[in-house]
Amino acid sequence: xxxxVIIIGGGVIGCCIARTLSKYDLKIALLEKxxxxxxxxxxxxxxxxxxxxxxxxxxxxxxxSIHGNKxxxxxxxxxxxxxxxxxxxxxxxxxxxxxxLEDERKKGIQDGVxxxxxxxxxxxxxxMEPSLTDDVVAVLHAPTAGLVSPYELTFALAENAAMNGxxxxxxxxxxxxxxxxxxxxxxxxxxxxxxxxxxxxAGLYAANIxxxxxxxxxxxxxxxxxxxxxDRNAMHLNKILFPIPTVVSKGILVCPTLHGNTFVGPNAQNxxxxxxxxxxxxxxxxxxxxxxxxxPNLPLRASIRNFAGxxxxxxxxxxxxxxxxxxxxxxxxxxxSPGLTSCFAIAEKVEEFLELLGVVMKVKEDYNxxxxxxxxxxxxxxxxxxxxxxxxxxxxxxxxxCEVIPEKEILDAIHAPVGARTVDGVKFRCRPGMGRxxxxxxxxxxxxxLSRELNLSYEEVTKKGEDTNYLICHTKDLLxxxxxxGEEAE
Amino acid sequence: MKTFEADVVIIGGGxxxxxxxxxxxxxxxxxxxxxxxxxxxxxxxxxxxxGFGLHEFGEELTGPQYAQKFINQVNELEIPYxxxxxxxxxxxxxxxxxxxxKEGLIKVESKAIILAMGCRERTRGAINIPGFRPAGIFTxxxxxxxxNMEGYLPGKSLVILGSGDIGMxxxxxxxxxxxxxxxxxxxxxYVSGLIRNQVQCLEDFNIPLIxxxxxxxxxxxEKIRGVTISKVDTNFDRIVGSDRFIECDALLLSVGLIPExxxxxxxxxxxxSNNGPIVDNNLESTIEGVFACGNVLQVHDLxxxxxxxxxxxxxxxxxxxxxxxxxxxxxxxQIKCVPGENVGYIKPDLVNVLDLSxxxxxxxxxxxxxxxxxxxxRDKENNQLVYKRNKVYVIPSEMVEIKLNLKxxxxxxxxxxxxxxxxxxxxxxxxxx
Ligand SMILES: Cc1cc2nc3c(=O)[nH]c(=O)nc-3n(C[C@H](O)[C@H](O)[C@H](O)COP(=O)(O)OP(=O)(O)OC[C@H]3O[C@@H](n4cnc5c(N)ncnc54)[C@H](O)[C@@H]3O)c2cc1C
Ligand SMILES: Cc1cc2nc3c(=O)[nH]c(=O)nc-3n(C[C@H](O)[C@H](O)[C@H](O)COP(=O)(O)OP(=O)(O)OC[C@H]3O[C@@H](n4cnc5c(N)ncnc54)[C@H](O)[C@@H]3O)c2cc1C
Numbered sequence: 001x002x003x004x005v006i007i008i009g010g011g012v013i014g015c016c017i018a019r020t021l022s023k024y025d026l027k028i029a030l031l032e033k034x035x036x037x038x039x040x041x042x043x044x045x046x047x048x049x050x051x052x053x054x055x056x057x058x059x060x061x062x063x064x065s066i067h068g069n070k071x072x073x074x075x076x077x078x079x080x081x082x083x084x085x086x087x088x089x090x091x092x093x094x095x096x097x098x099x100x101l102e103d104e105r106k107k108g109i110q111d112g113v114x115x116x117x118x119x120x121x122x123x124x125x126x127x128m129e130p131s132l133t134d135d136v137v138a139v140l141h142a143p144t145a146g147l148v149s150p151y152e153l154t155f156a157l158a159e160n161a162a163m164n165g166x167x168x169x170x171x172x173x174x175x176x177x178x179x180x181x182x183x184x185x186x187x188x189x190x191x192x193x194x195x196x197x198x199x200x201x202a203g204l205y206a207a208n209i210x211x212x213x214x215x216x217x218x219x220x221x222x223x224x225x226x227x228x229x230x231d232r233n234a235m236h237l238n239k240i241l242f243p244i245p246t247v248v249s250k251g252i253l254v255c256p257t258l259h260g261n262t263f264v265g266p267n268a269q270n271x272x273x274x275x276x277x278x279x280x281x282x283x284x285x286x287x288x289x290x291x292x293x294x295x296p297n298l299p300l301r302a303s304i305r306n307f308a309g310x311x312x313x314x315x316x317x318x319x320x321x322x323x324x325x326x327x328x329x330x331x332x333x334x335x336x337s338p339g340l341t342s343c344f345a346i347a348e349k350v351e352e353f354l355e356l357l358g359v360v361m362k363v364k365e366d367y368n369x370x371x372x373x374x375x376x377x378x379x380x381x382x383x384x385x386x387x388x389x390x391x392x393x394x395x396x397x398x399x400x401x402c403e404v405i406p407e408k409e410i411l412d413a414i415h416a417p418v419g420a421r422t423v424d425g426v427k428f429r430c431r432p433g434m435g436r437x438x439x440x441x442x443x444x445x446x447x448x449x450l451s452r453e454l455n456l457s458y459e460e461v462t463k464k465g466e467d468t469n470y471l472i473c474h475t476k477d478l479l480x481x482x483x484x485x486g487e488e489a490e
Numbered sequence: 491m492k493t494f495e496a497d498v499v500i501i502g503g504g505x506x507x508x509x510x511x512x513x514x515x516x517x518x519x520x521x522x523x524x525x526x527x528x529x530x531x532x533x534x535x536x537x538x539x540x541g542f543g544l545h546e547f548g549e550e551l552t553g554p555q556y557a558q559k560f561i562n563q564v565n566e567l568e569i570p571y572x573x574x575x576x577x578x579x580x581x582x583x584x585x586x587x588x589x590x591x592k593e594g595l596i597k598v599e600s601k602a603i604i605l606a607m608g609c610r611e612r613t614r615g616a617i618n619i620p621g622f623r624p625a626g627i628f629t630x631x632x633x634x635x636x637x638n639m640e641g642y643l644p645g646k647s648l649v650i651l652g653s654g655d656i657g658m659x660x661x662x663x664x665x666x667x668x669x670x671x672x673x674x675x676x677x678x679x680y681v682s683g684l685i686r687n688q689v690q691c692l693e694d695f696n697i698p699l700i701x702x703x704x705x706x707x708x709x710x711x712e713k714i715r716g717v718t719i720s721k722v723d724t725n726f727d728r729i730v731g732s733d734r735f736i737e738c739d740a741l742l743l744s745v746g747l748i749p750e751x752x753x754x755x756x757x758x759x760x761x762x763s764n765n766g767p768i769v770d771n772n773l774e775s776t777i778e779g780v781f782a783c784g785n786v787l788q789v790h791d792l793x794x795x796x797x798x799x800x801x802x803x804x805x806x807x808x809x810x811x812x813x814x815x816x817x818x819x820x821x822x823x824q825i826k827c828v829p830g831e832n833v834g835y836i837k838p839d840l841v842n843v844l845d846l847s848x849x850x851x852x853x854x855x856x857x858x859x860x861x862x863x864x865x866x867x868r869d870k871e872n873n874q875l876v877y878k879r880n881k882v883y884v885i886p887s888e889m890v891e892i893k894l895n896l897k898x899x900x901x902x903x904x905x906x907x908x909x910x911x912x913x914x915x916x917x918x919x920x921x922x923x
Contacts (some may be wrong), residue, residue: 233755275711279620281728304613307623382587382595386491389594396591398526398576402752406589438613440629444636458642463625467712470625471642472739478646478668 010037035465044309053108225266234302252290402435504532506784513804621708645740657744
């Protein structure tokens with residue numbers, strides 16, 4: 001079997017490309033090294049759909065993000081992922097910063113960012129965002145900026161791609177690629193795949209993949225960003241709050257999430273280890289201090305989690321989206337921020353490249369762009385809920401009490417196309433364990449459900465794939481081993 | 491939608507819920523217990539160690555044995571209960587909504603509600619340990635459930651952060667299972683659980699207890715490989731140069747319990763600083779006819795205290811139904827109890843002036859241990875000492891109970907606030923205790 005297209009990497013970029021191409025009559029596969037998709041950079045970032053004015057004009061990331069932002073409107077209608085345009089503020093706290101904001105506004109408007117507005121009226125600013133510091137002198141308001149749940153978007157993309165025929169292979173790390181006779185042989189740790197066209201969307205590892213084909217014209221460095229998350233209801237923000245940006249990042253923001261939490265972060269720290277998603281004491285201090293400049297009264301006691309994400313920073317500082325010298329090999333690398341914002345625009349670019357490569361792009365007759373909205377207990381009225389439980393009893397069995405999630409939602413997450421196979425997979429799809437008790441109550445039950453539905457023993461159920469099992473053995477096994485050892489010795 | 495009626499709905503079927511229901515039923519009123527687990531008993535069911543019921547039954551029982559005594563009474567009295575049923579909402583007019591997978595959505599109309607939902611464990615995020623987020627981190631109660639109820643071990647060599655009771659009990663439990671408990675790490679200079687557990691669970695098994703240290707880093711990306719612990723100063727900041735690495739394949743967190751009050755908040759009741767509902771001396775919350783007892787009100791050390799409190803909540807609910815239900819009786823003037831020096835919280839938060847002639851049970855927890863102290867109740871308005879009692883020592887792990895009749899103590903009619911302080915005893919020549 002020779003695929004028309006193989007995509008390496010199941011982050012938001014790989015999955016968005018997969019879904020975009022799934023409308024054509026092509027044989028497509030996606031290879032992901034982790035036990036689940038969306039577990040790389042896509043899992044831990046700010047989840048902001050930027051208005052798009054922030055990057056310099058010389059970079060394609062500016063233009064792709066402005067366009068990408070607009071493409072969210074239709075995608076949201078089709079894919080039903082959590083998304084809301086709540087608008088963002090860039091906050092000036094000194095008069096000297098106002099000029100920067102004015103420049104941003106002008107250039108943004110020229111480049112097609114809608115409705116950018118500079119607001120000086122402090123009363124109006126505080127009315128729009130009461131939590132903001134009293135030091136504010138002006139804000140740049142971008143009403144088209146929004147929030148998205150990056151992993152829920154990615155699961156939606158993958159589900160819809162799979163509905164339209166894309167094959168997903170998880171736990172398939174690509175280790176070697178050969179290119180002969182216009183065919184790529186892609187070797188993973190478990191199997192070999194063949195394809196005509198190969199797309200590299202491997203995030204932090206994109207340079208390694210590119211080098212497998214001898215293309216070493218760029219490098220990727222990890223840059224860490226740490227976050228602290230606050231409990232739902234700990235505070236309420238109306239807007240995404242940015243400080244005045246610096247050269248390396250858009251600064252430490254204070255931001256609501258679509259699930260009612262608030263987070264602060266990220267900082268920006270260049271590191272060398274692409275696996276180092278650990279948080280640090282100094283980093284957590286830094287982001288709290290940064291965040292306090294925007295919102296002085298942070299609900300510090302209500303912090304429920306900290307985490308870190310790694311930006312894939314290319315030495316060119318811009319997205320690398322190339323039809324390379326190896327015919328049929330497309331690099332989609334260095335997709336740092338605002339990559340999430342740009343994903344639909346990036347996928348359009350890949351479409352164009354494939355057309356240039358002569359791939360026949362014929363839209364399938366049975367292409368279905370709609371991924372139905374996952375049904376959520378929380379969205380149902382009491383009457384609807386009652387009806388649902390009568391139809392299917394698993395709606396009435398609550399597994400996660402913090403987030404109020406019934407067994408049905410977990411079963412749906414497991415049995416969806418490209419469904420969950422790990423505890424984290426369940427957690428990121430339908431949220432048990434995301435709440436303030438961090439899974440204290442529901443984890444044993446989620447393990448039980450995974451074990452039952454996927455026919456695994458308890459010890460085989462993992463947090464996120466190989467080597468991350470929760471339980472090591474039955475009680476008494478350790479003691480029995482000791483005794484057996486003793487007997488053998490005698 | 492299935493509809494039920496009851497005089498009193500009890501949310502939660504742990505020891506608090508059962509004791510309250512029995513009280514209500516014995517007074518001839520209809521009680522209904524709603525419990526989200528598949529059996530009655532609550533947290534007791536996973537506490538298979540002995541040490542329960544010395545006060546209530548005069549014998550040392552395991553948690554499940556203790557629970558069974560109450561379950562038997564509930565059955566004998568034919569008190570109805572719904573299992574596998576989770577309350578999702580209650581309203582100030584005492585309508586309770588719940589779901590289960592047999593009846594679907596359930597609506598119960600009642601005259602009074604008793605909250606007995608228990609507590610949950612605090613977790614790592616709340617204390618923000620930097621590092622990775624690997625597999626192998628459990629709360630102590632979660633580990634207890636896995637080991638005692640599901641029959642699985644979370645690891646072979648473990649570190650326990652926090653010297654709460656559950657953590658210490660699990661240290662012993664896992665040692666019995668052939669696991670190695672490397673250390674119990676406590677950030678405070680003193681143990682946060684009961685002394686009894688320190689002796690019986692740690693010292694008797696030579697498990698190192700490291701005080702004044704905390705976990706400052708978690709190692710291992712996939713599965714936990716170890717932790718860095720560091721000494722802390724009085725502000726709990728890490729002392730540079732004191733780091734120590736301990737290898738382990740699981741970390742248990744026993745860093746405290748916190749009352750679980752999502753439902754209470756959603757209904758519009760107010761909470762106090764301990765995250766329990768604000769109650770008056772009738773254990774009545776800020777919503778009329780809604781009472782609270784057990785760990786949902788305040789985290790208790792001993793189940794017997796829970797049982798006693800729950801019985802009182804039952805009595806108050808009965809009194810409410812017999813005397814105030816359906817009548818337009820405004821709640822009278824109330825005195826606020828304010829935690830002062832070295833007092834973490836105090837219950838009740840409010841005292842009805844009308845009830846001053848009654849005996850009132852006050853419970854409080856101190857913030858830090860102290861010796862030779864005096865507990866003082868002070869009228870804030872006229873700065874008079876209303877009541878004082880000496881105690882040899884106080885520690886945060888032991889709840890202080892004070893039964894008190896304030897009328898006898900001649901409270902001024904103008905009093906609006908009582909400030910409660912735990913302070914060093916004023917120097918006296920002759921000990922008056
Ligand atoms: C701190 C931070 C904040 C950010 N904030 C925002 C924001 O607010 N708005 C915004 O628009 N963008 C933001 N971004 C950027 C955004 O997160 C990224 O652009 C986007 O997630 C990149 O997606 P990706 O699919 O390229 O990468 P990834 O999600 O990392 O996906 C790459 C995938 O490839 C897989 N892979 C790697 N090697 C192999 C191999 N050999 N074989 C098979 N599979 C492999 C990986 O496991 C991974 O799943 C932020 C980024 C960070 C780090
Ligand atoms: C691990 C541990 C060890 C202990 N060891 C000892 C000891 O050695 N000796 C001693 O005397 N005491 C001990 N205690 C203390 C004592 O046992 C407990 O404080 C007491 O059992 C708590 O009773 P409760 O009814 O308040 O809470 P719980 O037993 O927690 O009961 C609350 C119940 O409410 C239910 N519930 C919650 N929310 C809902 C909802 N929305 N709908 C329906 N039902 C709901 C829960 O499922 C639960 O069954 C220990 C406690 C713990 C946690």
